[in-house]
Amino acid sequence: MMNRKLLQQVFFFILLSALLWIAYSFCIYYVKVLTLEVLHANPSSKGWTSWMYELYPRLQTEKWRFNETFFISKTKQVLIRSTMSIQLIVGVYLFRSYLIEPLRATYDRRIQVNIQRKFIPIITLLLYTCLALVVYNAILEFKALMFFAPFYKPAGIGKLLLPVFPPISILWFIYFALIGSIASVILLPKKWIAASLAAVAFIYYQLILFGFGKYDHGFSTLTYALLIYPFFLWESEKSNDDVVPAWSIVLIQWMICLAYFYCGLEKIFTSGIYWFASDNLQQHLLIHETSLGLKLASHAMLCKILSFGVILLQLSFILLPFQKRLAYILLPAGFIFHSASWLLLDAGGLFNPWWGVYLFFLFPLQSQETK
Amino acid sequence: MTTNIRYIVPFFFLIMSFIPFILMTDLFPFMRFGMFAETVQSTPQKEKFSLQIHLPNGRNESLSERQIGLDESHLNYLARTYFYNHELDFFAVHLKKSGLLKKKERLIIIHKTLEGNQWKQDILFDQ
Numbered sequence: 001m002m003n004r005k006l007l008q009q010v011f012f013f014i015l016l017s018a019l020l021w022i023a024y025s026f027c028i029y030y031v032k033v034l035t036l037e038v039l040h041a042n043p044s045s046k047g048w049t050s051w052m053y054e055l056y057p058r059l060q061t062e063k064w065r066f067n068e069t070f071f072i073s074k075t076k077q078v079l080i081r082s083t084m085s086i087q088l089i090v091g092v093y094l095f096r097s098y099l100i101e102p103l104r105a106t107y108d109r110r111i112q113v114n115i116q117r118k119f120i121p122i123i124t125l126l127l128y129t130c131l132a133l134v135v136y137n138a139i140l141e142f143k144a145l146m147f148f149a150p151f152y153k154p155a156g157i158g159k160l161l162l163p164v165f166p167p168i169s170i171l172w173f174i175y176f177a178l179i180g181s182i183a184s185v186i187l188l189p190k191k192w193i194a195a196s197l198a199a200v201a202f203i204y205y206q207l208i209l210f211g212f213g214k215y216d217h218g219f220s221t222l223t224y225a226l227l228i229y230p231f232f233l234w235e236s237e238k239s240n241d242d243v244v245p246a247w248s249i250v251l252i253q254w255m256i257c258l259a260y261f262y263c264g265l266e267k268i269f270t271s272g273i274y275w276f277a278s279d280n281l282q283q284h285l286l287i288h289e290t291s292l293g294l295k296l297a298s299h300a301m302l303c304k305i306l307s308f309g310v311i312l313l314q315l316s317f318i319l320l321p322f323q324k325r326l327a328y329i330l331l332p333a334g335f336i337f338h339s340a341s342w343l344l345l346d347a348g349g350l351f352n353p354w355w356g357v358y359l360f361f362l363f364p365l366q367s368q369e370t371k
Numbered sequence: 372m373t374t375n376i377r378y379i380v381p382f383f384f385l386i387m388s389f390i391p392f393i394l395m396t397d398l399f400p401f402m403r404f405g406m407f408a409e410t411v412q413s414t415p416q417k418e419k420f421s422l423q424i425h426l427p428n429g430r431n432e433s434l435s436e437r438q439i440g441l442d443e444s445h446l447n448y449l450a451r452t453y454f455y456n457h458e459l460d461f462f463a464v465h466l467k468k469s470g471l472l473k474k475k476e477r478l479i480i481i482h483k484t485l486e487g488n489q490w491k492q493d494i495l496f497d498q
Contacts, residue, residue: 056396064455065415081393144440147469151449156399214448217402251381262392266408274410283411286485
């Protein structure tokens, strides 16, 4: 009886998947039409096309640079990714009786971990030192950016939170909020409020820095860590036990691993095997024109091997939460990757917050069952 | 409440990290990680803009070498945006007036395109 029900569900899943992909094929034609409509629309006109320019602010410039085929291929990508996501949701819903309980059990096993209280001051100090290294110079950056105030054009949430370039008094306020909250988290006993303020101030710091039409993902993993870490401090301040629930530390680890995984997945989805089978890395090296990069660009085979290595490294990060020992390989490899990106492609700097947040993998977590 | 937070917060973060991947756009602070994902094939992908200051002693200095708050990639992005929206003169004239340049210094904006292994250069602004 059970097997028959399962067979029925498998049949439904295959049928619904087939219908989904047939719907996708029908949508392709309309996608082309709608894409062209967006490209030929005035960004400031009212209606649904203006929403597309809100969602994709770079479209306003890119539509003059690339031909229509480029944008149609991008829209197809969104459609493919959406169809796959719907298929996943349908699958989870149909097989919920088999999936939900094991998934919940696995999830509980993963997040029901503790960390020893003695590690909290070290983790806190390391995390907020990372933040301090990024923002210590913020007021000078803000003042310099005042020259560019007429070109300030925030995108997305920036339009709501910081619609115009702030005056100097607000810039000083954000700077003091940043530095003050970092000092408070490190020095004061009750930390979670200061940690929340630091996260908000860091968001505002990035809104100012990236308010010129282009968000940079150099601080992404640090931002995730700063947004989640106050939950950890909040739980740690609720009791005086020797161990503290560490689900938020696990979540930070997942977010870091997912960020790398998405980097790899984007390359596969956007460019396929062409990303590492072509002279792609060589071209990137030539465009960025660093002295070391130009030397490397003359070694075609080495560039192909490195391209393959980058994809392998980025995709492998998704395995790290399940196989902790991979940290011995992936974290040093990640450090080398970021340092090489800086030297070869001028991406990032000597200190890169992407490897700064590896600190969350350095401290042992113990299962709550072994408490 | 703690138990709820242990489920709600991870669910929120995991979903929000997935949406930029599907929509292929940044939903700050949740980002799409598409940097370097594109293969370099067409000419527009092989171009960049260079903002130089011509000093009175005859030497050229990159604008990004001065403490201006924006790095090279953001300057390149701004110049590209104003160039393709036919507003480069507004951009350049404002930069000149902003006080970033001293007297007798000239702002030069160069459009560079990679052809083979060589860069082809066009001077877009020189005042």
